[in-house]
Structure formats: structure tokens, C-alpha cells
Amino acid sequence: MQYKLPLLLGCVLGISTPLAEADNGRLIATGGATSIEGGAGGGVIPWAVLTGYGDEGEWGASAFATHVNLPDYTLDVAGMAASYGNRVELSYAHQRFDLGTLVHKLSLPDDNLSQDIFGVKVRLFGDLIYDNLPQVSLGLEYKHQNDFLIPSLVGAKRDSDVEGYLTASRLFMGAAFGYNVVVNGGVRYSRANETGLLGFGGDRRDSRSLLKEGGVAVLFNPHWALGMDYREKPDNLSFAGESDWVDLFVGYFPNKHVSFVLAYARLGEIATLDNQNGTYLSVQGSF
Numbered sequence: 001m002q003y004k005l006p007l008l009l010g011c012v013l014g015i016s017t018p019l020a021e022a023d024n025g026r027l028i029a030t031g032g033a034t035s036i037e038g039g040a041g042g043g044v045i046p047w048a049v050l051t052g053y054g055d056e057g058e059w060g061a062s063a064f065a066t067h068v069n070l071p072d073y074t075l076d077v078a079g080m081a082a083s084y085g086n087r088v089e090l091s092y093a094h095q096r097f098d099l100g101t102l103v104h105k106l107s108l109p110d111d112n113l114s115q116d117i118f119g120v121k122v123r124l125f126g127d128l129i130y131d132n133l134p135q136v137s138l139g140l141e142y143k144h145q146n147d148f149l150i151p152s153l154v155g156a157k158r159d160s161d162v163e164g165y166l167t168a169s170r171l172f173m174g175a176a177f178g179y180n181v182v183v184n185g186g187v188r189y190s191r192a193n194e195t196g197l198l199g200f201g202g203d204r205r206d207s208r209s210l211l212k213e214g215g216v217a218v219l220f221n222p223h224w225a226l227g228m229d230y231r232e233k234p235d236n237l238s239f240a241g242e243s244d245w246v247d248l249f250v251g252y253f254p255n256k257h258v259s260f261v262l263a264y265a266r267l268g269e270i271a272t273l274d275n276q277n278g279t280y281l282s283v284q285g286s287f
Contacts, residue, residue, distance in 0.1 A: 026053045027129070028256050029222070030053075031052050032051070034284050036095065036195070037141060038117050039081065039141075040089060041184070042227075043261060043265075044213075045167075045186070047184045048135040048167045048168050048169035050087070050088075050121065051081040051082070051091070053256050053286065053287060054083055055086055056086060058085065058086075060082065060083045060286070061080070061082040062286035063080040064077075064284040065282070066280065066283075068280045069279050070278035071273075071275065072101035072102065072273045073102070073270060076096045076098075077095045079091065079092050086123065089119075092118055094117075096112055099271075102273060109150070113145070115143055115145045116143070117144075119139060119141040120140050122138050122139070123136070124138055128169055129171050137167055140162060142162050143161055143192060145160065145197065145200070148199060151193065151198045154240070154271075155204070156202055156237065157199070157200065157202060157206050163208070165186055165213075166186055166187055167184060180219040182219065182225075183215075184214055185213075189210055191207065191208045193236055194233075194270065198237065202238070203237065204236050204238045205235070211233065212232045224253075225250070227249055228247060228248050230245065231244060232244050241269045242269070244268070247280070248265075258286075260283055260284075261281070261284075262279070262280070264277070
């Protein structure tokens with residue numbers, strides 16, 4: 001399941017170069033795209049930015065849909081998020097992972113796995129652009145795996161869990177041959193197997209791990225971004241390895257109301273099937 005996530009991440013916050021793009025309130029793309037878990041940021045990881053374009057005393061919101069196509073699986077995600085005062089964000093995402101080839105290979109009782117994710121993110125301090133400090137946010141996600149039979153058979157210990165993350169994002173003006181660069185780094189405290197689609201904890205390890213994640217994006221102009229993301233994964237189940245995710249993405253932000261992210265991700269092994277590398281497309285509407 002690592003598969004799909006990675007891809008999206010790219011969505012990157014394409015913050016732009018000229019402040020003329022700010023028009024009213026926050027700059028275009030400073031709300032980022034939407035991660036596969038529902039929070040604002042990249043595709044496979046959240047960033048410190050908050051969704052939408054609401055400034056102090058204002059609401060912002062977004063809705064998104066993501067499709068990831070892999071050699072043996074597909075992942076579909078849909079959800080929404082809202083923020084207030086560029087300070088607090090609430091999000092929801094529903095993930096459906098179609099097992100494809102694995103259903104016949106292992107004679108599985110179900111052909112898909114799904115989970116619901118409820119998230120909250122709080123900007124602690126700093127600002128992406130205008131402060132001396134980077135924007136730093138703390139998030140919590142409650143995840144519930146809806147089809148626990150298969151995860152339990154492969155060693156998962158529970159069908160729901162809470163995980164936390166701390167992330168920081170910063171825009172560096174003209175840092176790459178005159179182009180703006182966004183850098184993001186964070187840590188996650190989690191025991192989710194394939195982000196939770198295979199349950200939480202396992203026969204190999206049932207405690208939470210401190211996991212690294214981060215990304216970088218080059219903003220060629222106010223509307224286009226090119227970048228990559230990385231997400232470290234735990235290895236809790238003995239029946240299969242779980243690979244870290246790396247992806248390359250292109251983000252397009254034609255205006256403040258819509259954005260597109262296209263990505264290629266090298267996702268490695270997913271539930272015994274290796275070389276799960278594929279394409280990712282995410283569409284987001286926001287205000």
C-alpha cells in the first residue's frame with residue numbers, strides 16, 4: 001500500500017515567486033495539495049501548511065480525489081479538509097485499495113481493503129514565507145481499517161490506531177538558480193502497516209516507531225512545481241517486507257481554486273509483490 005501514497009505527495013506546495021500572485025490573502029499554492037491521508041501537503045506526506053486560502057479570521061477548505069495505478073494494485077482516495085485562521089486544520093479521507101493480482105495468488109476472501117482517516121493539524125509557530133522561523137505544525141490522525149479479516153490473518157494486531165507527526169516547511173526565495181524552493185521535513189510516530197490499510201502493529205513489532213519523512217520542490221513560476229518526497233515505513237509484519245516510498249512529481253496550480261498533481265513513484269514491495277512502481281494523479285478544488 002505504500003505504493004499509492006508516495007505518489008501523491010508531490011503535490012507540493014507550490015508557493016510562487018512573485019508576490020503579485022497573492023492578490024487577496026495567501027499566495028497561490030501556499031495551501032499545498034492533499035496527501036493521501038487527507039491533510040494539506042504533498043502526496044504521501046503532510047506538510048506544515050494548512051489547506052485552503054483562509055487567512056487570519058477566515059475559513060479555508062478543499063476537496064480532493066486521487067487515483068494511483070500500480071502493476072498489481074490500484075488505490076483510490078477521496079476526502080475533504082477545512083482550516084480556520086491559517087492556524088487549525090480538520091481533515092477526512094477514505095482510502096480504497098484494490099488487491100488485484102493478490103486476490104488470485106493468495107485466494108483472498110476480499111478483493112479490496114479500505115480505511116477512514118480523521119485528522120487534525122495545528123500550526124505551532126512560524127510562517128512558510130514571512131517569518132524568520134519555518135512554519136512548524138503538529139498533527140494527529142485517527143485511522144480505522146474497515147476490513148480487518150485479511151490484516152488479522154497476516155499478523156496485524158488491531159484495526160484502528162492514532163498516530164502523530166511533527167513537520168516543518170520553509171520557502172527559500174531564489175535558492176535554485178533564481179527559482180524558489182520549498183523544503184519540508186518531519187517525523188511520524190506510528191505503527192501503521194502500509195499506512196493502516198493492513199492494520200496496525202504486527203507479529204514482528206507491535207510498538208510505535210519514530211519515522212522520518214520529507215520533501216523538496218522547485219517552483220519554476222507561480223503555477224508549476226517539480227519535486228520529490230520520501231517517507232520511511234515501519235516493518236511490523238513478518239509475512240512481507242514494507243518498503244520506504246520515494247516519488248517524483250509535477251504540480252500545476254492554474255489558480256487558487258484548482259490544482260493537479262501527476263507523479264511517478266518507486267514503491268518497492270507491497271504485500272509480497274515487488275516492483276510496485278506506477279503513476280499517480282490527484283485533483284483538488286480549494287478556496
